[in-house]
Amino acid sequence: GQNIDQPTEMTATEGAIVQINCTYQTSGFNGLFWYQQHAGEAPTFLSYNVLDGLEEKGRFSSFLSRSKGYSYLLLKELQMKDSASYLCAGLDSNYQLIWGAGTKLIIKP
Amino acid sequence: GAVVSQHPSWVICKSGTSVKIECRSLDFQATTMFWYRQFPKQSLMLMATSNEGSKATYEQGVEKDKFLINHASLTLSTLTVTSAHPEDSSFYICSARSLEREGPYEQYFGPGTRLTVT
Numbered sequence: 609g610q611n612i613d614q615p616t617e618m619t620a621t622e623g624a625i626v627q628i629n630c631t632y633q634t635s636g637f638n639g640l641f642w643y644q645q646h647a648g649e650a651p652t653f654l655s656y657n658v659l660d661g662l663e664e665k666g667r668f669s670s671f672l673s674r675s676k677g678y679s680y681l682l683l684k685e686l687q688m689k690d691s692a693s694y695l696c697a698g699l700d701s702n703y704q705l706i707w708g709a710g711t712k713l714i715i716k717p
Numbered sequence: 718g719a720v721v722s723q724h725p726s727w728v729i730c731k732s733g734t735s736v737k738i739e740c741r742s743l744d745f746q747a748t749t750m751f752w753y754r755q756f757p758k759q760s761l762m763l764m765a766t767s768n769e770g771s772k773a774t775y776e777q778g779v780e781k782d783k784f785l786i787n788h789a790s791l792t793l794s795t796l797t798v799t800s801a802h803p804e805d806s807s808f809y810i811c812s813a814r815s816l817e818r819e820g821p822y823e824q825y826f827g828p829g830t831r832l833t834v835t
Contacts, residue, residue, distance in 0.1 A: 650810050650826040651761070695760065705824065709760040
């Protein structure tokens with residue numbers, strides 16, 4: 609079966625760095641997405657990785673290892689507004705997104 | 718760019734009535750649109766995938782006669798919840814995908830519609 613695993617909740621301090629891990633098992637693989645979702649709002653796109661390695665985009669970076677079925681989202685210089693759920697989603701061979709349950713990130717001052 | 722709108726943003730209806738939710742891609746043609754449902758503190762659950770001009774493909778466990786999807790044009794898809802019941806109360810989100818845009822597999826999400834059935 610297809611499965612996306614990520615931690616349910618994480619807590620970090622404002623100004624610090626946090627890494628949110630995601631492991632995936634999909635039928636075929638066409639890339640991995642990270643989305644940010646604030647409470648009561650729709651998800652917004654953060655990153656897309658299809659090749660191994662680290663993609664940096666401002667304070668956010670995303671890493672992919674296809675051989676390990678593993679990705680992480682790295683958030684630097686955390687701000688209070690980064691408090692949200694972070695959704696990992698794998699794109700399978702049918703180009704359908706398989707969603708993780710999301711990681712709720714709590715930022716403390 | 719890549720803006721998707723939904724209307725209404727929230728709706729309250731009585732049990733037994735039907736509710737229609739519209740999803741529009743404002744600045745691109747959406748070859749594929751997706752409808753999701755999200756219950757509180759849970760992740761997105763894909764309900765159905767629709768391609769313009771063809772019947773929607775429903776996920777297992779989603780009643781196609783209850784959740785009617787029409788993808789009539791490349792910029793508009795509608796979801797009609799028929800004979801709504803309180804358990805249908807949820808956050809409904811649509812997303813759209815276009816082969817024209819850079820990153821063709823990215824889904825652009827609408828702002829969501831919160832449905833409350835009393």
